[in-house]
Amino acid sequence: MIPICNEEEVLPRLxxxxxxxxxxxxxxxxxxxxxxxxxxxxxxxxxEMIAAEPGFRLVELSRNFGHQIAITAGMEAARGxxxxxxxxxxxxxxxxxxxxxxxxxxxxxxxxARRVSRQGExxxxxxxxxxxxxxxxxxxxVHIPRDVGDFRLVxxxxxxxxxxxxxxxxxxxxxxxxxxxxxxxxxxxxPARTVGQTKYPFWKMMHLAxxxxxxxxxxxxxxxxxxxxxxxxxxxxxxxxxxFSWIFETGVVAGWTSVVVIVSLLSGIxxxxxxxxxxxxxxxxxxxKRRPLxxxxxxxxxxxxxxxxxx
Ligand code: UDP
Ligand code: MG
Numbered sequence: 001m002i003p004i005c006n007e008e009e010v011l012p013r014l015x016x017x018x019x020x021x022x023x024x025x026x027x028x029x030x031x032x033x034x035x036x037x038x039x040x041x042x043x044x045x046x047x048e049m050i051a052a053e054p055g056f057r058l059v060e061l062s063r064n065f066g067h068q069i070a071i072t073a074g075m076e077a078a079r080g081x082x083x084x085x086x087x088x089x090x091x092x093x094x095x096x097x098x099x100x101x102x103x104x105x106x107x108x109x110x111x112x113a114r115r116v117s118r119q120g121e122x123x124x125x126x127x128x129x130x131x132x133x134x135x136x137x138x139x140x141x142v143h144i145p146r147d148v149g150d151f152r153l154v155x156x157x158x159x160x161x162x163x164x165x166x167x168x169x170x171x172x173x174x175x176x177x178x179x180x181x182x183x184x185x186x187x188x189x190x191p192a193r194t195v196g197q198t199k200y201p202f203w204k205m206m207h208l209a210x211x212x213x214x215x216x217x218x219x220x221x222x223x224x225x226x227x228x229x230x231x232x233x234x235x236x237x238x239x240x241x242x243x244f245s246w247i248f249e250t251g252v253v254a255g256w257t258s259v260v261v262i263v264s265l266l267s268g269i270x271x272x273x274x275x276x277x278x279x280x281x282x283x284x285x286x287x288x289k290r291r292p293l294x295x296x297x298x299x300x301x302x303x304x305x306x307x308x309x310x311x
Contacts, residue, residue: 001032001074003067007088008041009195014088015049021094022055025101032057034074037064050301057301065294067199068170068208071150073294076163077302084153085172090194092151099186100153109181112145112152112173113188120192125205132209136174139217144177145185157181168286168293171212178216214279221280224273231269 002014022029033050035043035058043060050058059077061070071085082104086092096113103111118126133146150172154162161179176183200208213220244250 001034001071001078001083001085002088003034003036003070003074004038004042004046004088005036005064005067005070005199006038006040006042007196008038008045010089011042011045011049013194014090017090017094021097024098028080030055030057030078030080032059032074032077034058034070034077035060036067036070037061047300054301057299059299060297062295062297067150068172069294071172072162072170073296075154075159077299078159080156082153082155083159086151087149089196091190091192092149093188093191096151096186096188097153099188103184103186104153104155106184107182108184109155109158110152110176110179110183112148112176112183112185114145114148114185115190116147116187118190121190128205128209132212136209136212136216139213139219140174142174142178142216144174144216145183148173148185152176155181166293167215168291169211169215169283170293171208171215174212174216210279211283214283220276224276227269227273231266 004011007014018031022031033046033056035046046058050056057077059073061073065073075083075085082101084097084100086094086097092113100111100113118129129147133144136144137146152173154176158176158179158181162175165175165179167175
C-alpha cells in the first residue's frame with residue numbers, strides 16, 4: 001500500500017516500476033493507493049488508472065489526515081497474507097520488496113527495510129533523524145529499530161494486531177516495535193526523491209518526533225520530577241548562603257541581577273514542564289474523544305465488500 005499526497009509528477013513512473021515488480025512476484029497481489037487529501041491531479045490520475053487496471057485499488061480519504069493515518073487506512077483495507085508499506089516518491093525502491101518477501105517466506109512476521117545510506121537529503125535532515133532515533137532508543141523500553149522508516153512488510157498476524165491498536169497518536173514504526181513477533185531487517189540504499197518536494201517540512205518532522213516520544217516514553221514526565229528536586233536542593237544551598245550573609249552582614253548586595261536571572265530561569269523551566277505535561281494531556285484528550293482515525297470519501301477497484309467508510 002502506498003500513501004499519496006500531491007504526488008502527480010511521480011505517479012506514472014511509480015506505477016511503471018510497480019508493474020515491473022508485480023511481474024517478478026509470484027502469487028496473487030493487490031496494490032492499494034491511499035489518497036491523503038491531495039490537492040493536485042493525483043486523484044484524477046489514480047481514478048483513471050484504477051478503472052483500467054485490475055488489481056489496483058484506491059481509498060480516498062475525505063481530507064489530509066497525515067502520513068501515519070494514511071498508512072493505517074491502507075493497511076486496514078489490505079486483504080493479503082502480507083502487506084507492504086512504501087512511499088510514493090521512489091525513495092523506497094520497489095525492487096527491495098523482493099528481498100522483504102524472501103525474508104517473510106523464511107518465517108519472519110515483520111520485515112523492515114533499513115536505510116544504510118540516504119542520498120539527496122540535507123545533512124540537517126540526516127543529522128536530526130540520527131539524533132532522534134538515538135534519543136528515542138534511550139527513552140523507551142520498546143525496541144524501535146534505528147534508521148528504519150515505514151517501508152516494511154507486515155504479515156497477517158501482525159496486521160491483525162495492528163488493527164486492534166486504536167491509538168490516535170500514531171507512530172507506526174514504534175507500534176510495530178511494540179508488538180514483538182519475529183522481526184528482521186533488509187538493508188537498502190535510500191535514493192533521493194525522484195521528483196517533487198518532500199511532504200515532510202521541518203515542523204512536520206518535529207511533530208512526528210515529539211509524538212513518537214510522547215506515545216512511547218514516560219521519561220519526559222520524570223524529567224519534571226528530577227529537575228524539581230535538583231532545583232529545590234540548589235535553592236536550599238542558596239538559602240543557607242543568604243541567611244549566612246544576612247546574619248554576619250557580609251556583603252549584603254543589591255542583588256537585582258541574581259533575582260532577575262533566577263526568576264526568569266525558573267519561570268522558563270516551569271512553563272517548559274507545563275508544556276511537557278500538556279503534551280501528555282493533549283494526547284489523552286485526543287484519545288477520549290474517540291473520534292474515528294480517518295474518514296473514507298470513496299473507494300475504487302475493490303471487490304465487494306468495500307472497506308468501512310469510517311474506521
Ligand atoms: N504523505 C502522505 N500524507 C502527508 C504527507 C506525506 O500521505 O500528509 C505521503 C507522501 O505522498 C509520500 C510519503 O507519505 O508517499 C512520504 O512522504 P515524503 O517522501 O514527502 O517524506 P520524506 O521522504 O521526505 O520523509
Ligand atoms: Mg520521500
